[in-house]
Amino acid sequence: MNAFHYGSAIRRCSSIDRTYFEPAITRIDISERAANNCTMARPEVAHRIKSYSAATGFVYQYQFVEVQKARRGLSLGNEYVYIVSVDRKANFPLTVFVKQSAEDKWAKREGRKLSGTEEYAVAKMRLFQAFDEAEDLASAKPDLLVDDSNLDALLKALDL
Numbered sequence: 001m002n003a004f005h006y007g008s009a010i011r012r013c014s015s016i017d018r019t020y021f022e023p024a025i026t027r028i029d030i031s032e033r034a035a036n037n038c039t040m041a042r043p044e045v046a047h048r049i050k051s052y053s054a055a056t057g058f059v060y061q062y063q064f065v066e067v068q069k070a071r072r073g074l075s076l077g078n079e080y081v082y083i084v085s086v087d088r089k090a091n092f093p094l095t096v097f098v099k100q101s102a103e104d105k106w107a108k109r110e111g112r113k114l115s116g117t118e119e120y121a122v123a124k125m126r127l128f129q130a131f132d133e134a135e136d137l138a139s140a141k142p143d144l145l146v147d148d149s150n151l152d153a154l155l156k157a158l159d160l
Helices: 100-110 116-133 151-159
Strands: 010-013 018-019 051-052 059-072 075-085 093-101 144-146
Touching: 051 075, 051 144, 051 151, 059 093, 059 116, 075 100, 093 100, 116 144, 116 151
Parallel strands: 093 144
Antiparallel strands: 010 018, 051 059, 059 075, 075 093
16 A cells, blocks of 8 residues: 655655655655566676686686576476677577476475575586586587486585
8 A cells, every 4th residue: 555645744655664755845656566667678787707617628708697587398497598608709698497396396305495596506506517518518509407307416516
């Protein structure tokens, strides 16, 4: 329940547990629940470029771009998108798909869900695993997957 008191100095919004102090003549009423312009493109964000020295001898540069809900076949999950470079000249995207069913089984067994930070760390560990295993990632562009078969091993490497 939103209550806007025009002519008073206080506006209260019970959906957001805060009280705002505003000048008494304020007449702007903006909903805090919806985006102001849903069709506007996301702002460009400066991404940190990181390096990883792989067991194959290559030094990869990578940057995290985004995470998005995705579906592969009948499987739901989150897809983590990275831009990778082997030679600092050509970049290519690599995605890591984290299956929701694997997370749900882990959560049922452990009694809690993975946090967003933990899921990101698992995806990043799977990316590092691919760097260590594959000789030519640029041409192979493997389908990187986190599922029941490797989730526990990736979490163990993170001491979770």
